[in-house]
Amino acid sequence: MLSDIKSQTLHELQTQFRTWSQPDYRVSQLLEWLYVHRVTDWDAMMNLPKPLRHLLAQTYSLLTLELIRKQGARDSTQKFLWQLSDGALIESVLIPANPALYGEPSDRHTLCVSTQVGCAYGCKFCASGLAGWKRDLHPGEIVEQVLAVERWHKGNPKPGTRNPEDIAALDPRSAFRIPRLIDNLVIMGMGEPLANYDNLLKALTILNAPWGRGIGARKITISTSGLAPQIRKLADEPLQFRLAISLHGATDETRNKIMPVNRKYPLRELTAACEYYQQQNRRMITFEYILIAGVNDGLDQIKPLAQLAHRFKAKVNLIPYNKVENLPWTRPANGAQEAFLAALEKQKVHATLRREKGHDIDAACGQLRLRTERELK
Ligand code: SF4
Numbered sequence: 001m002l003s004d005i006k007s008q009t010l011h012e013l014q015t016q017f018r019t020w021s022q023p024d025y026r027v028s029q030l031l032e033w034l035y036v037h038r039v040t041d042w043d044a045m046m047n048l049p050k051p052l053r054h055l056l057a058q059t060y061s062l063l064t065l066e067l068i069r070k071q072g073a074r075d076s077t078q079k080f081l082w083q084l085s086d087g088a089l090i091e092s093v094l095i096p097a098n099p100a101l102y103g104e105p106s107d108r109h110t111l112c113v114s115t116q117v118g119c120a121y122g123c124k125f126c127a128s129g130l131a132g133w134k135r136d137l138h139p140g141e142i143v144e145q146v147l148a149v150e151r152w153h154k155g156n157p158k159p160g161t162r163n164p165e166d167i168a169a170l171d172p173r174s175a176f177r178i179p180r181l182i183d184n185l186v187i188m189g190m191g192e193p194l195a196n197y198d199n200l201l202k203a204l205t206i207l208n209a210p211w212g213r214g215i216g217a218r219k220i221t222i223s224t225s226g227l228a229p230q231i232r233k234l235a236d237e238p239l240q241f242r243l244a245i246s247l248h249g250a251t252d253e254t255r256n257k258i259m260p261v262n263r264k265y266p267l268r269e270l271t272a273a274c275e276y277y278q279q280q281n282r283r284m285i286t287f288e289y290i291l292i293a294g295v296n297d298g299l300d301q302i303k304p305l306a307q308l309a310h311r312f313k314a315k316v317n318l319i320p321y322n323k324v325e326n327l328p329w330t331r332p333a334n335g336a337q338e339a340f341l342a343a344l345e346k347q348k349v350h351a352t353l354r355r356e357k358g359h360d361i362d363a364a365c366g367q368l369r370l371r372t373e374r375e376l377k
Contacts, residue, residue, distance in 0.1 A: 001061075002059065002060055002061040003060055003061070004060065004061050004062070004063045004138060004139075004140030004141070004144075005030075005034065005056070005060040005061065005062050005140070006034060006062075006063070006139070006140035006143045006144055006147075006206065007138050007139040007140035007143075007202065007203075007206075008060070009202070009205060009206065009209075010027065010031070010209065010211045010212075013027045013030065013031070014027050016059070020052070020055060022052060026048065026052065028211070029045070029047050029048055030045065030048065030056070031211050031212070033045040033048075034147075035147070035211075035212050035213050035214075038147045038150060038151050038154075040062065040064045040151075041062070042056055042057045042062060061085075063084075063085055063140060063141070063144060064144060064148060065082035065083070065084065065090075065141075065144050065145065065148040066082060066083040067080060067081070067082060067148070067152065068081045068082065068083045068089065068372065069081040069368065069372060070152075071368060072094075076096065077093060077094070077095050077096075078093070078094045079091060079092075079093050079094075079368055080092045080093070080094070080145075080148070080149060080152070081368050081369060081372055082145070082148065084117070084137075084141060088117040088134055088135070089117075089369045089372060089373060090114040090117060090137070090141075090145075090189070090190055090369065091114055091189055091190055091366065091368055091369055092111055092112060092113050092114060092145040092148075092149060092189060093111070093112040093189065094109060094110075094111055094112075094149055094182070095109070095110045095111075095112065096108070096109055096110075108183060108184065109181055109182045109183065109184070110182070110184035110185070110186055111145065111146055111149055111182045111184070111185055111186070112185075112186045112187075112188050112189050113142060113145045113146070113185060113186075113187055113189050114137065114142075114145065114189035114190035114191055115136070115137055115142060115187060115189065115190070115191040115192075115193045115195075115196045115199075115200050116133060116134075116135070116136050116137060116190060116191025116192065116195065116196050117133070117134040117135050117136075117137065117190070117191070118131055118132050118133045118134045118135075118190065118191070118366075119132075119133055119190060119191050119192055119195075119366075120132065120133035120192070120195065121192045121195070121225055121259075121260065121261050122260050123225060123246075123248075123258060123259050123260070123261075124257070124258045124259070124327075124329075125248075125258055125290065125292055125295075125321060125324065125327065125329050126324070126366065127324040127325075127327075127366035127367040127369075127370050128189075128190040128191065128366030128369075129366070130324075130326075130327075130366070130370060131370065131373070133191075136191075136195075136196040136199055137191070137196065137199060137203075138199055139199045139200075139202040139203040139206065140203075142199065142200065142203035142204075142207075143203050143206050143207055143212075143213070146182055146185070146207060146213060146215075147213075149181075149182065150181045150182060153181055154181075180214070180215075182215070183215060183216075183219055184215075184219045184220075184221075185204075185207065185215055185219065185220045185221070186220075186221045186223065186244075187200065187204075187220070187221065187222045187223055188221070188223040188244070188246075188288075190366050190369065192224065192225055192227065192261075193222050193223060193224060194222070194224045194227040194230035194231070194234070195227065195230075197230050197233065200222070201237065201239075204217075204220060204222075204239065204241065205239065207220070208220065208239060217239045217240050217241050218240070218241075218242065220241045220242065221241065221242040221243070221244050221286070222234065222241050222242070222243055222244070223243075223244040223245075223246055223288065224243070224244075224245060224246065225246045225259055225261045226245060226246070226247075226255075226259070226261050226262060226265050226270045227261070227265065228265040228269045228270050228272070228273035229273070231243065231270075231273040231274065231276070231277050232273050232276050232277070234277065235273075235276050235277040235279075235280040235281060236280060240281045240283060242283060242284070242286070243274075243277055243283065243285050243286070244285070244286040244287070244288055244317075245270070245274065245285060245286070245287050245288065245314075246259075246288045246290075247287040247288060247289050247305075247308070248288070248289055248290050248292075248296060249262075249295075249296045249301065250296075250301045250304035250305035250307075250308055251267070251301070251304050252266050252267050254295070254296050254301060255267065257295065258292070258295060258296070271308065271311070271312075274312055275312075278312060284313060284314065284315065285312045285314045286314060286315050286316075286317060287305075287308065287309065287312075287314050287315070287316045287317065288317050288319065289305070289316055289317065289318050289319065290319045290320075290321050291318055291319065291320050291321060291331060291332050291336075291337055291340060292321045292329045292330070292331070292332075293321070293329070293330045293331060293332040293333075293336070295329065297332045297336055297337075297340055299339075299340070299343055301340075302340070302343045302344060302347060303347070305344065305349070306344060306347035306348075306349050309344075309347075309349040309350070309351075310348075310349070314350075315350045315351070315352070316344060316349055316350070316351040316352075317351075317352055317354060318337065318340065318341055318344075318351060318352065318353045318354065319354045320332070320337055320353075320354070320355075322367070324367055325367070325370070325371070337353055338353070340353075341353045
């Protein structure tokens with residue numbers, strides 16, 4: 001199987017082009033076709049000589065994602081279900097952070113991307129882990145989620161408005177002045193990102209590089225359910241990404257009930273790794289906390305959660321649980337959610353309660369994929 005062109009770094013491409021006696025500026029031309037124009041066809045790369053295009057097509061694949069389903073309104077959270085070249089399905093979610101208040105298009109978009117097909121970590125509340133792990137995504141498949149969503153946007157402008165890309169800020173750091181529709185990434189989709197460490201880091205290097213997609217490292221948040229050794233490894237990387245811990249419980253007892261990973265890396269190990277991460281790069285950590293009725297929404301969690309938040313100067317994102325078909329869990333009533341938030345605030349914790357915009361669109365990660373797979377069967 002050919003390696004995907006969007007899994008290649010600048011250095012790898014330059015090395016390959018030199019073996020073909022091609023000058024470095026040809027690599028720059030290629031990268032502009034890939035990451036500025038987002039072409040899906042070798043023949044569209046018109047300033048590359050035909051023999052070189054042929055050589056590229058013989059050496060690399062130019063994979064794209066096929067859109068199988070899309071849910072959500074144009075101005076709100078939109079979920080994309082993609083089919084990969086082997087038929088596997090993955091999801092990406094586009095979240096406009098500043099929805100049009102005065103009729104103008106949103107000015108900031110965040111994309112939540114997947115890193116694996118399925119997940120091996122088996123968190124009890126999660127749709128992505130229900131059918132187990134199938135495979136890791138290649139770097140190009142992670143990169144392509146960003147490009148495919150931007151391609152979709154460009155091809156589907158909202159009637160009566162300019163295309164968001166036309167008004168998007170231009171990245172001044174980029175040699176190519178990349179029009180940026182998506183300027184924030186959260187690595188929180190299907191899969192445990194740090195379990196696909198090398199492919200993820202390569203993809204993020206490409207998405208961050210000025211010669212690639214040009215998204216700032218500080219605008220990229222990697223989420224993990226608690227893989228302590230990989231958190232330490234991440235802390236030592238030259239690129240300083242943000243870190244979010246999917247905590248979902250402030251004691252080992254609560255985490256053990258819903259997150260098997262906690263038995264391998266209990267809170268003592270997880271927090272030691274977080275401490276190391278903060279020592280190395282002085283970055284703020286975020287705690288994600290899905291509120292599940294009767295599981296982790298008791299006020300007994302407040303004190304230990306506040307202690308953790310203070311220890312790491314962490315912000316706590318409370319997320320009411322999104323119901324997953326065939327799982328028994330539910331979200332707490334609104335009053336209980338508010339009470340949990342108020343109790344945290346009383347402890348002087350910086351916390352937010354996310355009112356899920358995507359509650360009506362199979363918002364739980366992996367849910368749309370599961371439902372589609374069942375229908376296809
Ligand atoms: S919550 Fe994340 S780590 Fe846990 S099973 Fe789901 S995708 Fe995997």
